[in-house]
Amino acid sequence: MSNTVLEKPQVTDPPPSSPALARRRLPRWSPIAVALVSAGLGIGIGNAAGWQSRIQWGLIGALLFVAITYGVTALVEDRRQARDKVATSVIWVCFAVAVVPLVSLAWTTISRGAKLLDGYFLSHSMGGMTNLEEGGGVYHALLGTLEQVGIATLIAAPVGLLTAVYLVEYGRGRLARAVTFFVDVMTGIPSIVAGLFVLAFWNLGLGFGPSGFAGAMALAILMMPVVVRSTEEMLKLVPNELREASLALGVPKWLTILKVVIPTSIGGITTGVMLAVARITGETAPVMLLVFGNTLINPNPFSGAQESLPLYVWNQYKLGNAASIDRAWAGALTLIAFVMLLNLLARGIARWKAPKAGGR
Amino acid sequence: MDTTSTSEKAPPPTGPPADGSGAGAGGPAPAPIKGNAVRPGDRIFRGLSRGSGITLLVIMAAIAGFLAYRASIAVSQNSVNFLTAFEWNPQGDPPAFGIGILAFGTVVSSVIAMVIAVPVAVGIALFISHYAPRKIASPLGYVIDLLAAVPSIIYGLWGALFLVPYLDGLTRWLDQFFGWTTVFEMSNPGSPARSIFTVGILLAIMILPIITNVSREVFLQAPKMYEEAALALGATRWETIRTSVLPFGRSGIISASMLGLGRALGETMAVATVLSPGFLFTWHILDPGSGTFAQNIAAKFNEADDFGRDALIASGLVLFVITLLVNGAARWIIARRKEYSGANA
Numbered sequence: 001m002s003n004t005v006l007e008k009p010q011v012t013d014p015p016p017s018s019p020a021l022a023r024r025r026l027p028r029w030s031p032i033a034v035a036l037v038s039a040g041l042g043i044g045i046g047n048a049a050g051w052q053s054r055i056q057w058g059l060i061g062a063l064l065f066v067a068i069t070y071g072v073t074a075l076v077e078d079r080r081q082a083r084d085k086v087a088t089s090v091i092w093v094c095f096a097v098a099v100v101p102l103v104s105l106a107w108t109t110i111s112r113g114a115k116l117l118d119g120y121f122l123s124h125s126m127g128g129m130t131n132l133e134e135g136g137g138v139y140h141a142l143l144g145t146l147e148q149v150g151i152a153t154l155i156a157a158p159v160g161l162l163t164a165v166y167l168v169e170y171g172r173g174r175l176a177r178a179v180t181f182f183v184d185v186m187t188g189i190p191s192i193v194a195g196l197f198v199l200a201f202w203n204l205g206l207g208f209g210p211s212g213f214a215g216a217m218a219l220a221i222l223m224m225p226v227v228v229r230s231t232e233e234m235l236k237l238v239p240n241e242l243r244e245a246s247l248a249l250g251v252p253k254w255l256t257i258l259k260v261v262i263p264t265s266i267g268g269i270t271t272g273v274m275l276a277v278a279r280i281t282g283e284t285a286p287v288m289l290l291v292f293g294n295t296l297i298n299p300n301p302f303s304g305a306q307e308s309l310p311l312y313v314w315n316q317y318k319l320g321n322a323a324s325i326d327r328a329w330a331g332a333l334t335l336i337a338f339v340m341l342l343n344l345l346a347r348g349i350a351r352w353k354a355p356k357a358g359g360r
Numbered sequence: 361m362d363t364t365s366t367s368e369k370a371p372p373p374t375g376p377p378a379d380g381s382g383a384g385a386g387g388p389a390p391a392p393i394k395g396n397a398v399r400p401g402d403r404i405f406r407g408l409s410r411g412s413g414i415t416l417l418v419i420m421a422a423i424a425g426f427l428a429y430r431a432s433i434a435v436s437q438n439s440v441n442f443l444t445a446f447e448w449n450p451q452g453d454p455p456a457f458g459i460g461i462l463a464f465g466t467v468v469s470s471v472i473a474m475v476i477a478v479p480v481a482v483g484i485a486l487f488i489s490h491y492a493p494r495k496i497a498s499p500l501g502y503v504i505d506l507l508a509a510v511p512s513i514i515y516g517l518w519g520a521l522f523l524v525p526y527l528d529g530l531t532r533w534l535d536q537f538f539g540w541t542t543v544f545e546m547s548n549p550g551s552p553a554r555s556i557f558t559v560g561i562l563l564a565i566m567i568l569p570i571i572t573n574v575s576r577e578v579f580l581q582a583p584k585m586y587e588e589a590a591l592a593l594g595a596t597r598w599e600t601i602r603t604s605v606l607p608f609g610r611s612g613i614i615s616a617s618m619l620g621l622g623r624a625l626g627e628t629m630a631v632a633t634v635l636s637p638g639f640l641f642t643w644h645i646l647d648p649g650s651g652t653f654a655q656n657i658a659a660k661f662n663e664a665d666d667f668g669r670d671a672l673i674a675s676g677l678v679l680f681v682i683t684l685l686v687n688g689a690a691r692w693i694i695a696r697r698k699e700y701s702g703a704n705a
Contacts, residue, residue: 056529084596091491094483098572101565102507105518162412170406171413179413181691182420188619188687189680190626192654193423196676200426204666221419228416254405275509282511285628285654289661310513310629317517317633325521332514343509347502 026076031089034072038064058100062093113333116326122334126295126307134323138331140297141312145338147301148212148291148308149281152219157273159220160227167228168235169257186225194221195286203290210292212301215308218286223276230272234265267353274346278339284310309335423680431674434667442674446641448660450671457671459678461639465556465650466679469631470624472560472645473567478617480564481571488572489579490601501576508569516633519562520554524634527553527561531646546646554636557645559652562630567620574619578612579605611693618690622683628654653679 042061069089074082124137163183167176198218202208238261246256262269292305293315309331316328435442437455445458488500531546531553538544586604595603631652637659638649651659657672664672 056533080596080599084598087598087601088491091483091487094480095487095492098480098484098565098568101523102568104522105510105515105565108518108522109514159412159415162409163416166409166413170409175410175413179416182417184691185684185687186416186420188622188626188683188690189423190622190628190654190683192626192628192657193427193676193680193683196657196673197423197426199669200430200673201422204430204669205426221423224416224419252399252402254399254401257405278509282509282513284511284513285658288658310511313513313517314629314633317520328517332517335511336514339509339511340506343506347505 024076026073030072031069034068035065038062038068058097062097065089066093109329109332109336112326112329113331113336116330117333121330125297127297129295131319132321132323134326136323136327138309138312138327138334140294141307141309141331142334143297143299144212144291144294144301144306145281145308145310145335147299148216148219148287148306149277151213151216151301152223152280153273153277155216155220156223156227156276160224160273160276161231161269163224163228164231164235165257165262167232169253169261183225183228186221187229189222190285191218191222191283192285192289194218195289197221198286199289209303210290210305211303212291212298212306212308215287215291215306216301218290219280219283222283222286223280226276226279227273230275231265231269234268234272235261237268238264267349270353271346271350274342274349278342278346281339281342282310282335284314287311288314309338427673427677427680430670431677434670434674437667438671447639448656448671450668451665455667455671459653459675461641462651462653462656462675463678464641465559465655466625466652466682468645468650469556469559469563469652470621472557473563473624474617474621476561476564477567477571477620478613481568481616481620482575482613484568484572485575485579486601486605488576490597490605501573504569504572504576508573512566512627513629513633515562515566516630519558519630520633523562524553524558527558531555531557535646542643543645545644547642547644548647551648552636553646554634554648555646556635556650559631559635560645562634563624563627566627566630567623570623571616571620574616575609575613578609578616582608611696615690615694618686618693622686622690625683625686626654626679627652628658631655632658 039061041064042057045060046057066086066089070082070086073085120135121137122142123139124135125140126136127140129136163179167180170176171179195215195218198214198221202214202217203210208214242260242264243256246260247253251259287308288311291308291311293311294305294307298304298306313328313331313335316324316331434450434455434457438457439454440447440456440458442458443463444460445456446460448457449455450457484504488497488504492500532549534544535546535549539546582605586608587600590600590604632655635651635655636648637651637655639651640649642649653675657676660668660672
């Protein structure tokens, strides 16, 4: 497909068929050849200079690739084509440069986490374990995360949903503008600030101790604006004809919203809420301030310190011995699997419900 | 296409249902119908949704209020200038704590992150929207979406255990050839790269997916007609992008970068895992030391008493204000240019 786009200008060339218009072009295999040459040179120079870091080899190879491409194209074709080729190769290099760390991140987490991640790990807590001991599990953290995220969703989803309904269906004037603006601002609140707020208000102000519920409140604050934004977008996609038809039949506005507007966009709304849940599941900072961490199973989110998955990873990392680092990776893999599962599920729902939710 | 149609659609709903929402402006004319339309259900539902909106405003006000209150308790007993001091000792007698080093570290790491991430992210976004074969492009966008959802603690873990050892060679090389700039000088070559520079690189990797996502959305919205016109005039692909796609996407890129900047400024766990903090000021960004607002809160929280927590809250308030300003600026830039709805944020 992209090849056809690439060739479009040239496809239009032949009809005039005057020799002046037919430019000299590089053969199609030239980028691959240049890439191979520059990769070879990069490795050669890196070896010759005795640099340890493969990153440097890669960078030199990338620079050479861009330079050689420009030189060769400028010689064979012309300056403009050369600049175009350089832009193309810079963009490919950008992509390659970005893919390397991201792939490495995924690979490291999976390969190192898979060592320990099994049924035992998921079903046992860290109760009665010394720091250096191998084994142990993540059950208490998983339970804590599920409860905290669940409570946060129960708080944030209705408020977020209703706010979005207000903005789309009712909101006019100054209040609506203020809400829109502050929802935007709220999206950018750093998670640790949300944690500090609940700390100042709930723990220092009202004198409660750390608990899963305190963490859930901070998570809810982080979740609300995300739910509002995504729900708002979805409600705006509902065609006005549906609303008008319902109102014309004499259905009151609130029933129109509940029975026509929301069901039409329920797929998109669910997706948005699930993505928001996935986002707050990985939040560590507020949980660290408010939930505090616990090696034992504490099923009650309303009293006493709990554990949560991201906090578990952080605590095990901080212990810093081989066994705990292994646990940290396994915890990280559990967390990432959970978040990705939510994401995939959410997108699955979006696709499944797409024809209804689309409305375009 | 989407944005225009929705903005055209937005006004009508006020018209037909002459209920509460129209009460202020167009009251008199549809008076008889109005009597029918306002039902208890309507009033309750409208009140609920309006109340939710107000709840959000109240939460925002409460955040600012509570943070400012606790911060004022701490700052009033501070013996040094809170904004400029380079130490953190709220337990001392008299307590002395300041955010000088934190502000420095936060700004430097975010600047490094932005310098690396923005061009690369724009490149990837262009790659996905204009260069990659269609078959690869949409799965790629999908994967980038997923990457934006990777929790920051995992970036931190990966950064500390994988990236730091790998950056040793690079930092030594920078020290060797660019050490004369002072900035890249290492006072202790060979020490692990747990520096503000490494933090900057890790933050760049973290915010890459977000900036890429938003920019890609904007590039995809660029009017096809301009591109086709440019191609028809014989422009190369790069000239097409430079003349028709990038000018259209400029405000989108800026707001995407601002969103990324907001993330970088407030990032806690990734910084806390990678950095080995210190309160001595130095221009050598490759040396371990320095710190950021969020990292300092995470690192100092467990050992802090109530007053120490108030001091940390004070530094959190500064971070809050900074991110508010950055996000406000981003929104302002978006609002100046209405064609781009900013809905993707």
